[in-house]
Amino acid sequence: MKPLTLSVVVPCFNERETLPELHRRVSDVCRANVGRNYEMVLVNDGSTDGTWDLLASLAARDPHVVAVNLSRNHGHQLALSAGLHLCRGERVFILDCDLQDPPELLGAMMARMDDGCDVVYGQRTRREGETAFKKASAHLFYRLLGRLADVDIPPDTGDFRLMSRRAVDQLNAMPEQHRFIRGMVSWMGLRQEPL
Numbered sequence: 001m002k003p004l005t006l007s008v009v010v011p012c013f014n015e016r017e018t019l020p021e022l023h024r025r026v027s028d029v030c031r032a033n034v035g036r037n038y039e040m041v042l043v044n045d046g047s048t049d050g051t052w053d054l055l056a057s058l059a060a061r062d063p064h065v066v067a068v069n070l071s072r073n074h075g076h077q078l079a080l081s082a083g084l085h086l087c088r089g090e091r092v093f094i095l096d097c098d099l100q101d102p103p104e105l106l107g108a109m110m111a112r113m114d115d116g117c118d119v120v121y122g123q124r125t126r127r128e129g130e131t132a133f134k135k136a137s138a139h140l141f142y143r144l145l146g147r148l149a150d151v152d153i154p155p156d157t158g159d160f161r162l163m164s165r166r167a168v169d170q171l172n173a174m175p176e177q178h179r180f181i182r183g184m185v186s187w188m189g190l191r192q193e194p195l
Contacts, residue, residue: 006030006038007089008103011079012055013045015097019054022097027064029103033110041066042097043083046073077179080159085172092163094181101160109162109195118167118190121182122160151187154194158182166190 008026012019023040030038042065044052052069059067068082080094091113095101101122109120159181163171170188171181186192 004089005034007087009083045079118164119192123194
């Protein structure tokens with residue numbers, strides 16, 4: 001079996017309304033960048049709104065979709081970890097189901113990885129449409145996290161990133177059960193750059 005060029009891993013919790021648009025946009029961007037050599041690993045994290053039924057339907061219609069149903073809500077980080085353990089791609093694109101981070105940045109992230117990066121992470125430069133309280137609390141959170149953590153975690157970043165297989169394998173080998181993915185990825189080292 002030919003190895004997959006790309007896996008897209010998306011944790012999903014009560015995202016029935018967003019899933020059709022996510023599927024369309026991610027499928028389009030994957031085909032534009034890697035042809036048909038990709039998988040989309042969608043992990044249902046104990047949703048109660050019919051998300052699982054829609055995921056199962058997408059998987060039945062689209063051979064690129066791998067639908068995973070967790071037994072209950074385990075939280076975003078463990079749902080993401082489950083997807084990272086199951087994905088098979090040489091590169092792994094992580095994004096949230098709510099589409100706040102644009103999947104259309106995949107091409108630019110892949111180009112940066114072609115230049116030798118193991119991790120290319122999305123970093124917000126502005127927070128349009130958010131309240132002043134949200135902006136202030138996010139600013140405070142990232143600055144406080146930077147002071148408390150023993151490792152430098154880039155500010156204004158989430159889990160939105162492209163990772164090499166080498167980076168994913170190192171992350172998957174970590175034994176932590178209470179996971180904070182962006183902190184663990186930062187701790188690993190390797191060449192990491194923002195986009």
